[in-house]
Amino acid sequence: MAMRQTPLTCSGHTRPVVDLAFSGITPYGYFLISACKDGKPMLRQGDTGDWIGTFLGHKGAVWGATLNKEATKAATAAADFTAKVWDAVSGDEILSLAHKHIVKSVNFTQDSNCLLTGGNDKVLRIYDLSKPEAEPQEIAGHTSAIKKALWCNNDQQILSASEDKTIRLWDRNTKEAVKTLSFEASVSSMEYIADGEILVITYGRTIAFYNAHSLDLIKTVDAPASIHSASLHPDKDFFVAGGDDFKLYKYDYSTKEEMESYKGHFGPVHCVRFSPDGELYASGSEDGTLRLWQTAVGKTYGLWKCVLPEELSSENSDALYCPPPEIKA
Amino acid sequence: MKTPVSVSRLPRGPDPNSRGFDPSSPRYIALCHTTGTDAVHVEEEQRLRTELRERFLRSLILMSNKEVYFSMYERVQVQAKFGASDIDILNFQVSDLQTPLGVQKEAILRCQDIISYSFDL
Secondary structure, three states: OOEEOOOEEEOOOOOOEEEEEEOOOEOOEOEEEEEEOOOOOEEEEOOOOOEEEEOOOOOOOEEEEEEOOOOOEEEEEEOOOEEEEEEOOOOOEEEEEEOOOOEEEEEEOOOOOEEEEEEOOOOEEEEEOOOOOOOOEEEOOOOOOEEEEEEEOOOOEEEEEEOOOEEEEEEOOOOOEEEEEEOOOOOOEEEEEOOOOEEEEEEOOEEEEEEOOOOOEEEEEEOOOOEEEEEEOOOOOEEEEEEOOOOEEEEEOOOOOEEEEEOOOOOOEEEEEEOOOOOEEEEEEOOOOEEEEEOOOOOOEOOEEOOOHHHHHOHHHHHOEOOOOOOOO | OOEEOEEOOOOOOOOOOOOEOOOOOHHHHHHOOOOOOOHHHHHHHHHHHHHHHHHHHHHHHHHOOOEEEEEEOOOEEEEEEEEEEOOOOOEEEEEEEEEOOEEEEEEEEEHHHEEEEEEOO
């Protein structure tokens, strides 16, 4: 029996959600951090969306947020010209790294020892978190603001996407640009999949997949609307994308066919990411909410319950919440 | 029409009164290296905290009807006769508050505006 997707809405933010990231799978499950223009990034339990805590300290919009693999540390990039490192268990601020302009992106290395930052001052910075007082290593080259900076290829290289319409691959040691990709338009998002070395890039209405080592194009897919973010499923069988038309799209990665589209958000979708186990994906929107969507609709997982038709009409259905059809504004 | 997937409940939202990170959660207890998680340290810390709190409250009692000098924000210095504090130490009731504009017979000083205060024993 075909079932209709019930997205789970995580409220709490008061302004647009511009970035989100999942941790790896830890003994306590996996976690999700959301960056919001209200300046208060939040940590949530990844499979349920339950709020765990809010990182308080930034004095401006938070543009980027990330968690380390173990979800013990968080990092945020903000319009108050700082990147901050947080203890993701206690919620305490550990470090505040001053920058010369709005910081847009933060990313930990696999061992959580180094933090990569990038922002409007066009410079990539590498901070050694064991020596926070020391000056960061700097990599210059971009001619416009950096939107996203990621470690890749075993933390030996760095991928950066900028408003200068290029994506550059840098060698971490020589600080030289190994390769550059140029586009007609500014890249709206970038995702790096370590397992398989795939880079997912979005620009205009296109979702493009590249080999992260060679930066060779694998394939491109065009969506019905301008796309702000896309994410590839860990098993690489599908990918999801969202953008200007408020919808979430699900595509078959091999055939490039659009499989499903989901309405739900009341504003453009700014970010979308698959969970580390691929069972759900989270989207952040201009409407200030995060929504969790099931990959396999109808499956029992997290807060979603697979209910057989008989159970729905029996007395046992008191514990279940059957959402009414969405009221369209 | 397709049946919508059921959920057991909705995701829990933020607590309006706290920033979260529940110290009684299993993850917090297991991972937070708090200085003195063992009973001995916690007891000692509590004992010290109790002592300091009691000293502070006694200092407020001693202050009543005495002339107290307050340093406030914006480089403001005033003096007044201290009356009492409210229960949450948010406001001080004072009399004969000497200000650049004259003497205010009765006034309330917001504690959040006070940087420090001193008085003679």
